[in-house]
Amino acid sequence: MNLVIVESPGKIKKIQSFLGASFRVMASVGHVRDLPEKEIGVEPPDFRPHYVPTDRGKDVLAKLASAAKDAEAVYLATDPDREGEAIAWHLEDALRLKGAKRITYTEITDTAVKAALGNARSVDRDLVAAQEGRRVLDRLVGYMVSPVLSRQVGERFSAGRVQSPAVRLVVDRERAIRNFRVTVHYGVELTFEAAEHITDGWKAAWLPKRGWLAEGEEYILDKAIAAQVAAVSALEVSDCQESESKAAPPAPFVTSTLQQAASAALKINPKRTMELAQKLYEAGHITYMRTDSPNLSEEAVAAIRSWAGQHDYPLPAKPRAWKSKAGAQEAHEAIRPTHIEVEEAGETEEEKALYRMIRLRAIASQLSDAVFAVRVVTLTGTVDGKQAVVFEARGRALIEPGWKALTAKDETDEDDEEPENQVPQVEPGRQLSPQAATVLTKKTKPPARYTEAALIKELEHRGIGRPSTYAAILDNITGRGYLQLEKRQLVPTAKGEKVVDSLVDYFAFLDYEFTRQMEEDLDRIAEGQVQYLAVVSAAHSQLDQELGQFVVKTSPKCPDCGKPLRHMVKADSKDKKGYNFWSCSGYPDCPATFADAGGVPGDRQEKKALEPSGFDCPKCGKPLIRRTGTSKAGKPYDFFGCSGFKAGCKASFDVKEDGTPDFEKAEKKKQS
Incomplete structure (x- = not known):
């Protein structure tokens, strides 16, 4: 019997039907091992990840180990990408497989699967290293930056190597929209009478850049000027250009x-x-x-x-x-x-x-181009018999549908369509009078908010993330409350803006070019051009340095010693009381603490002076101090303790009914 291990249980039945009784197909159900949840799981100097079985992976590995023990050959048929290659290696390593065969296919058909069996290879360790590099870099950013960030701002935040730049893109776009100032400008559109088969007339637009705008100007801001141009009564056809344009089909989907x-x-x-x-x-x-x-x-x-x-x-x-x-x-x-x-x-x-x-x-994607007949008519005239004015009528008509006969519109290039403004053929030199003239009031528009589709396109354009990560990035940043969807548009929350502002001036992973370069480094690991350790150790060193600078630059200074104050925050839990205060990072040398006042240090928290009780310690002779209060566990306490406890005297005594130390009880305990 041969064992074939795939990722998804959904593939088992199909592949089993191809291979027959001499094969057994089982599933890893995705990853069987990962970095531990409650610790970073990777440390310098070697940055060797410490993997543990996932909760589901424990049972899966036990079943696979039993099946592999009796198998003549084990084929690792996980998905044909870096993630799949890494899962294959984890299976090989965790199951201690000797001579395991790695197979890949990009379609689940009888021909493809059987061809893969005939082209088995060993696990590609470069691809595994690239996936491991991505996982470890993400872990370093998340586990090193997130707790420090949360402590500094006094609010629970998470930082991500790729998620944070994605949030920044949306925040930057939103601020560009807020800061946008609308410019009202004017244009002119002329309508000419129907001609040939064009029953509704045809239109020409004024080109103000032809002699009406000074250098550096973009728009006509004076409506009176547009009205003056609209009064033009006679124009001459100066040119009529006939051409063809072609539209290639879009590529197949990636x-x-x-x-x-x-x-x-x-x-x-x-x-x-x-x-x-x-x-x-x-x-x-x-x-x-x-x-x-x-x-x-x-x-x-x-x-x-x-x-x-x-x-x-x-x-x-x-x-x-x-x-x-x-x-x-x-x-x-x-x-x-x-x-x-x-x-x-x-x-x-x-x-x-x-x-x-x-x-x-x-x-x-394999059909012929769509072909359009394009006609551009240029008309010239003068305003008040003095200044020249130029209008242009541009139109096109589909003459060979090509690929558009199958699908009329490319779903992803929505802004690539030209208006089907049909323009008649007119001879140069012909005199024309417009039937109507309209002064157009126009307004500049701010950049559009990102949709999920547009953000993915921008991430891909900037080289941030890879195909397998886009959906997870979006799910992560919306799930954590940094962005929200409003009418299918992504809008940053106050939390999203705050996390970006807290990170952007301090950490390189918020920089788009740095993030793109890191993706290229991971690609180079996959191609065997650089080593995992070189990339990860350099990133860790930079991140560690940036963290130190972040703490120094963002922390209030202790008025006693000048060192950074740390915001100590912990929420209440069932068994422990929470706390929220500021403490000097120089503790215990500097024990200064301050109350929290809305995220900044407030009044100094002075420790209540403990006065001598009038009784001396029978063990060392130093004054006893009566201590009363409530423990962190919520239990009240009341006892006499030696003031010399820092010097090593741990003597303590119960309190008698008359309020004095119970020396006799302590002596009896000592003798017994």
Whole structure:
């Protein structure tokens, strides 16, 4: 019997049906080990992670160990990405497997799975190191910065290597919107009478940059000037240009564009999109959904072109190939149907809608360009017989639909459509008089708030995060209350703005370029160009230095010794009382403490002087002090203690009914 270990239980039945009785397919159910929850789990100088089984992983590992013991061969068939490679290594290490075979496939079909078995390899330790680097860097930022940040600001906050820059993007955009000042400006639109087949007339817009704006000016701010231009009564056609424009189809979906398109066209958020895509993948309907390569396999392209030809869709002479973005991980192809001829797949309406979108996008990517006839007419005239004025009429018409015959609109490029303003063919030199003139009042618009789709696009553009992380980033920053959705737009909360302001001037991981460079370093680890230890130790050293500077620069100073004060905060719990005060970091040399006054140090907390009781300690002769109060556990106490306890005398005595020390009871205890 051969054992095949996959990640998801949803794949077991399908793959088992391909392999038959000589194979047993089991699932790791994702990660079986991780860093510990209540400690950082990684320390200098070697930064070797301390892994522990997850709660679910304990039982999974026990079952897999039992099955592996009797297996002739063990195949690690976890997902074909860094995360999957890391899970394969964890299984190999935790189960102490000797000679385990690593196999990958990007579609769950009989052909692909059996081909993978014939191309087994060992676990790629460079890919594992890259995933480990990401996990450890995230842990260092979270565990080193978050507690210090919370203590300094007096509020529970978390910092994240990638989540914090994502929050910053939204905060920066929101502040740009708040600070935006609307500029009212003016334009002119002329309407000419119907011509040829254009029944509603055609329009031309004034080009004020042609002689009406001084250098550095962008808009006409004087309405009277626009009204003066609108009074133009005669114009001459100075040019009529005929041309064609082509619109290439969009590339097949990668992870980020799938999330963007599903958000824009289907109103499905990124996290849900990935859940639906996972189900389609596990059912064998689509290829692997975590990828940033926009290209398809040769076999897939051939199948699409064959299907398109059979259904009379236009094809270019050569198959299309797409340029990947910088840093793309091209281990496997773009997202596509496993069988292009299958028009509908999925169990739910959401799954079916997502599948249709993936299928149409894959087919469209190989079809011919859409071709438009473009006509631009330039008209010139004079205002009051003096100053020249130029108008332009621009229009286009679809003459060859190409890929648009299959899908009329690219879901992700919503702002790329030109108006279908049809313009007649007019000969240069022809004299025209406008039928109507309209002065247009225009207002500049602030930048738009990010939608989830737009934020993913921006993160990808800046090189922050990777395909497998986008949905988790959004889920994290909204779940922690740093951002909220309002009419499908992301808006920072007061908490989100505060966490950004608290970090941005002190830590490099808030810098967009630094974060992009760190992602590139992780890619270089995956490619074997740099070592895990070099990247992680350098990041830790910088972070440690920044933390020290952060504490010094953000802490109030102790009036007694000048050292930073620390905000000591702990909430009440069932068994322990909470506290909220400021303490000198020089303790115990400097014991100064101060009450909290709304997040800043308040009045000094003076310790109540303990006066001698009039009785001396029979052990050392120093004065006894009567101590009364309530312990942290809530229990009252009342006893006499020696004032020389710091010098080593621990003598204490109960209080008798008359309020004196019970020396006799203490002596009896000593003798017994």
